[in-house]
Amino acid sequence: MVTTLATALPDRSPYVVADAAYAGKELRALPAQVTWTTRLRVDAALYDLAPPRTGRRGRPRSTGQRLPSLTALAAQVSFTPLPVRRYGKTTTVDIATVRCLWYGTFGPQPVTVILLRETTTHTRGGYDTALVTTDTLTRPTQIIHRYAARWSIEVMIEDAKQLIGVGQARNRLAHAVERTVPFGLTCQTLTMLWYATVGHTPTDVADHRDRAPWYTTKANPSTADMIGKLRRVLIATKYQVTHPDQPTPEDIHTIRLAWELNAA
Structure with a gap:
């Protein structure tokens, strides 16, 4: 490669x-x-x-x-x-x-x-x-920085297996494996790009803390937060056929409250 x-x-x-x-x-x-x-x-x-070579006969x-x-x-x-x-x-x-x-x-x-x-x-x-x-x-310091940066790839692979579903694939044929894994990684990449460009809102971390207050040190959205946000946006968009634009956080919150009331 x-x-x-x-x-x-x-x-x-x-x-x-x-x-x-x-x-x-x-x-x-x-x-x-x-x-x-x-x-x-x-x-x-x-x-x-x-x-250095000495000029003597024989293999150096x-x-x-x-x-x-x-x-x-x-x-x-x-x-x-x-x-x-x-x-x-x-x-x-x-x-x-x-x-x-x-x-x-x-x-x-x-x-x-x-x-x-x-x-x-x-x-x-x-x-x-x-x-x-x-x-x-x-410089050695830059080499060390470069080597440490590879850890994000390890985290990405773990997220792909545990959260995206790449690790749950039950493929046996070579062609199936060659298609399923790249497709899962592509979905993960698209999720990241969507969240980084239009999906992120400053209140995402605060909302997560409200749902899980024991995360007292949480300062940045995780991959699970991004996937959860995308799912909520897709579902909210599905039930707002008259408003095809991306739903606002208030729209998502309203639909979530409706689900909680129906579940109760």
């Missing part, structure tokens, strides 16, 4: 962020303009950069000396406290970088290993998170 995207956009430089599951030998064949950032495995075999070395384990490496390098923007807030963490080779995955392409240590927690092994990236020109 990444190769197809890079081929279609030859003048762009895509950067990919993925978890440790997406780190195999196939990454050696990536297009030159693509950079890859992933979580570094604890047992990763790291090497120094290949030494592909790697330098084998580097120690990440725990030993963390004890040797110097950490620098730097501010990092992650998950909607800025915190200061200790960062150390090592330029090396992860030959088993990226071959002779140089990479940067970023060791991250949370200053407010007790670290085992001398570090908390180890990242590796082929983007050797971007």
Whole structure:
């Protein structure tokens, strides 16, 4: 998929962020303009950069000396406290970088290993998170920010499975799976776009707090709030055939009260 995207956009430089599951030998064949950032495995075999050629006969070395384990490496390098923007807030963490080779995955392409240590927690092994990236020109703080940003994709996938219904599909044929999952994700995207453009009203969070007052810290609408709002708007529109425009919050509230009175 990444190769197809890079081929279609030859003048762009895509950067990919993925978890440790997406780190195999196939990454050696990536297009030159693509950079890859992933979580570094604890047992990763790291090497120094290949030494310069000496002019002697024989095949030149592909790697330098084998580097120690990440725990030993963390004890040797110097950490620098730097501010990092992650998950909607800025915190200061200790960062150390090592330029090396992860030959088993990226071959002779140089990479940067970023060791991250949370200053407010007790670290085992001398570090908390180890990242590796082929983007050797971007600052480590930006790489960490980039990696943290992928978490929104994980949340989106969970919402698609639990709220949209993608996880409840009972498909067995390959074509059915290939249609159902993309259709569910498309519906989720359309819901988000609708809510962001015309569906949002400032009172949505206050209305949710009225229905669930135990959410004392709720400050922003959730995906479930967006879906619920869309359902209420669709139902209210259905019962207002003389007013084809999108119903106002007052219209939705009136219809909801009517349902509650009928249910009582």
